[in-house]
Amino acid sequence: MFGPTEQPTATEDNRIVPIERYGMKLMSMGFLTDADTPAVLRGPMVTRYTQQFLRQVDWGDLDYLVLDLPPGTGDIQLTVVQTVALAGAVVVTTPQEVALIDARKAVAMFHKTNVRVLGIVENMSHFLCPSDGVRYDIFGSGGGRREADRLGVPLLGEVPIDVATREAGDTGMPVVARAQESAVGQVFVAMAGQLRATLES
Amino acid sequence: MFGPTEQPTATEDNRIVPIERYGMKLMSMGFLTDADTPAVLRGPMVTRYTQQFLRQVDWGDLDYLVLDLPPGTGDIQLTVVQTVALAGAVVVTTPQEVALIDARKAVAMFHKTNVRVLGIVENMSHFLCPSDGVRYDIFGSGGGRREADRLGVPLLGEVPIDVATREAGDTGMPVVARAQESAVGQVFVAMAGQLRATLES
Numbered sequence: 001m002f003g004p005t006e007q008p009t010a011t012e013d014n015r016i017v018p019i020e021r022y023g024m025k026l027m028s029m030g031f032l033t034d035a036d037t038p039a040v041l042r043g044p045m046v047t048r049y050t051q052q053f054l055r056q057v058d059w060g061d062l063d064y065l066v067l068d069l070p071p072g073t074g075d076i077q078l079t080v081v082q083t084v085a086l087a088g089a090v091v092v093t094t095p096q097e098v099a100l101i102d103a104r105k106a107v108a109m110f111h112k113t114n115v116r117v118l119g120i121v122e123n124m125s126h127f128l129c130p131s132d133g134v135r136y137d138i139f140g141s142g143g144g145r146r147e148a149d150r151l152g153v154p155l156l157g158e159v160p161i162d163v164a165t166r167e168a169g170d171t172g173m174p175v176v177a178r179a180q181e182s183a184v185g186q187v188f189v190a191m192a193g194q195l196r197a198t199l200e201s
Numbered sequence: 202m203f204g205p206t207e208q209p210t211a212t213e214d215n216r217i218v219p220i221e222r223y224g225m226k227l228m229s230m231g232f233l234t235d236a237d238t239p240a241v242l243r244g245p246m247v248t249r250y251t252q253q254f255l256r257q258v259d260w261g262d263l264d265y266l267v268l269d270l271p272p273g274t275g276d277i278q279l280t281v282v283q284t285v286a287l288a289g290a291v292v293v294t295t296p297q298e299v300a301l302i303d304a305r306k307a308v309a310m311f312h313k314t315n316v317r318v319l320g321i322v323e324n325m326s327h328f329l330c331p332s333d334g335v336r337y338d339i340f341g342s343g344g345g346r347r348e349a350d351r352l353g354v355p356l357l358g359e360v361p362i363d364v365a366t367r368e369a370g371d372t373g374m375p376v377v378a379r380a381q382e383s384a385v386g387q388v389f390v391a392m393a394g395q396l397r398a399t400l401e402s
Binding site for chain 2: 001030035036037038039040041042043044046047063070071073074075078096097098101105106108109112128129130131132134136137138139140147156160161162163165166171
């Protein structure tokens with residue numbers, strides 16, 4: 001979603017130099033393999049790469065280090081909570097019941113491992129029909145809000161299903177960089193602001 | 202998506218009895234834990250459960266054994282291809298470029314492990330606006346078709362983003378069981394028919 005990248009280089013003391021885009025430093029498995037090559041990895045290798053990305057990347061001074069994890073409660077999640085002290089976790093879900101079941105499990109895992117849950121993001125929240133402006137709650141309505149209330153954590157935002165957001169990701173320029181003033185851009189800005197306020201309080 | 206279930210029982214020789222729904226026998230990690238409890242598992246445990254589900258479930262005579270895997274190319278995928286001889290793999294993707302990148306990697310993994318790719322399913326293909334019938338290609342158009350052509354495998358079907366399908370899953374009755382004659386029901390029936398024909402040829 002940040003476009004094609006060059007391969008990361010290494011520093012003299014063999015640390016990985018992250019890729020820079022839009023004022024952020026990035027590191028991903030995808031940068032180390034070519035586009036068609038899968039990273040077919042068993043758990044112990046996944047653990048090793050996760051630790052390497054945390055400890056052997058030349059991150060320098062950062063405001064925040066954001067880890068975008070795959071769904072689930074497996075090796076990557078366990079390795080992260082056991083390797084670094086996290087300021088908190090954000091759980092992303094879609095509104096329908098079968099997704100909320102998994103979100104609940106993620107929240108339970110973070111509670112069990114003493115990681116603060118900073119809030120829930122409801123993704124694919126609704127679709128605003130471009131022709132008539134009608135809101136379609138394709139994946140149900142209010143699931144994120146109900147779950148956040150039930151768990152006693154903030155609902156950070158409701159991100160709509162949005163063509164511009166998808167196009168922005170596909171072209172390698174996030175919608176907040178491309179169209180920050182748009183309605184969906186403002187959803188992301190508001191979520192970031194709320195998260196920042198929570199972390200600084 | 203098959204509704205809440207009772208805990209599976211065991212046979213006298215300690216094999217797991219699968220849950221039955223709609224003429225199918227089912228087994229899932231979700232049946233073994235309560236709804237709020239995450240299965241926090243590292244790779245070796247994931248491997249053990251995967252093997253147990255393949256070998257220690259009292260499946261009896263089946264027409265087909267379908268394994269619904271999480272995204273990725275990790276422990277579960279590797280264990281499956283190394284434990285049983287698969288008739289083939291179906292790769293499910295959404296149409297946008299960032300999803301196709303991962304679908305390509307899944308196909309590459311199956312090629313590498315000598316598993317036949319039976320075809321590609323394009324999920325969340327488009328949204329038919331209920332009020333005006335206009336088709337919105339929210340996640341792009343034709344990505345599944347292009348990828349299938351590029352890889353020389355069949356495109357098995359294009360499953361729309363559909364409220365009835367989501368509702369059916371949330372209430373525990375798949376849309377093919379609930380409304381087989383509907384447009385989306387027919388998409389699933391056609392895909393199953395094409396898969397069956399491929400496997401029997």
